[in-house]
Amino acid sequence: MKILLAAVLLFSLAPSASARGEGDENDAVPSMIPSSGIMIFYKSQGPLSFVTMTPKDRPAGAKELGTVKGVSCQHGLSVPIAAQLNATSVSGGYGDGSFSKALEVILKANPETLGLYDVRTDLRIFSILGIYRKLCTEVTARAFGAAA
Amino acid sequence: MRYLRPLCLLLTVALLASCGLVYTDIKVPRGYRTSAPSEVKSAPDDPLVTGKACNRSAIFLFAWGDASYATAVKNALGEREGILYDVRADVKVDAYLLGIYAKWCTVVTGRLAKL
Numbered sequence: 001m002k003i004l005l006a007a008v009l010l011f012s013l014a015p016s017a018s019a020r021g022e023g024d025e026n027d028a029v030p031s032m033i034p035s036s037g038i039m040i041f042y043k044s045q046g047p048l049s050f051v052t053m054t055p056k057d058r059p060a061g062a063k064e065l066g067t068v069k070g071v072s073c074q075h076g077l078s079v080p081i082a083a084q085l086n087a088t089s090v091s092g093g094y095g096d097g098s099f100s101k102a103l104e105v106i107l108k109a110n111p112e113t114l115g116l117y118d119v120r121t122d123l124r125i126f127s128i129l130g131i132y133r134k135l136c137t138e139v140t141a142r143a144f145g146a147a148a
Numbered sequence: 149m150r151y152l153r154p155l156c157l158l159l160t161v162a163l164l165a166s167c168g169l170v171y172t173d174i175k176v177p178r179g180y181r182t183s184a185p186s187e188v189k190s191a192p193d194d195p196l197v198t199g200k201a202c203n204r205s206a207i208f209l210f211a212w213g214d215a216s217y218a219t220a221v222k223n224a225l226g227e228r229e230g231i232l233y234d235v236r237a238d239v240k241v242d243a244y245l246l247g248i249y250a251k252w253c254t255v256v257t258g259r260l261a262k263l
Contacts, residue, residue: 118183119180124173125175127171128172
């Protein structure tokens with residue numbers, strides 16, 4: 001029992017490992033909606049890597065457009081087959097939670113946008129009873145447009 | 149004892165998933181390519197600012213909050229207009245009573261340059 005409690009305590013530190021920045025390393029970690037049990041359908045896109053601009057990369061005289069935000073989401077469904085704790089489930093995933101889609105949303109809302117810098121990317125995790133899950137990619141950045 | 153194994157399994161899964169088994173609505177940081185002093189209009193007297201954003205979970209069943217970079221940076225900037233550089237991002241975890249209540253925060257510290 002003590003070992004089990006120690007393991008639970010150890011695992012409680014696991015969330016700190018889930019935050020992974022995008023540094024200069026070569027590894028790119030995709031963030032896909034998880035699928036469990038018997039997967040019957042999966043058609044989803046998620047973020048992998050996005051090497052963004054810094055203020056230095058902004059062209060001289062570019063018009064400042066302020067802070068913009070784009071969100072793209074993947075959805076997943078996991079339905080237990082039996083009313084048991086260890087029962088298997090049928091699952092599926094769909095949606096476009098890619099960086100491309102999030103940037104498309106930003107461009108649609110701000111057609112003047114030429115580029116983004118000071119980019120922050122976050123994930124929104126939404127789940128109800130583990131049956132319905134939503135994983136969204138949120139891109140928040142400063143935008144610039146053509147010189148005025 | 150019969151129900152202890154599945155219960156522990158359930159708790160472990162909940163902790164590993166860093167979310168609530170019944171309801172989860174959290175935001176976690178993914179990436180932030182910050183600026184170096186040479187990339188912004190930096191000055192020696194630029195103030196050092198800190199912003200915090202947190203997720204919380206209770207009784208392994210419910211998890212909520214916003215520990216995103218976007219919110220941490222927004223909190224660091226406050227009402228000021230500018231851009232952060234020389235940024236350090238840290239994680240602060242507070243868990244009580246075997247994690248029955250837990251708070252997981254993203255802390256962003258950096259210097260604030262004018263745009």
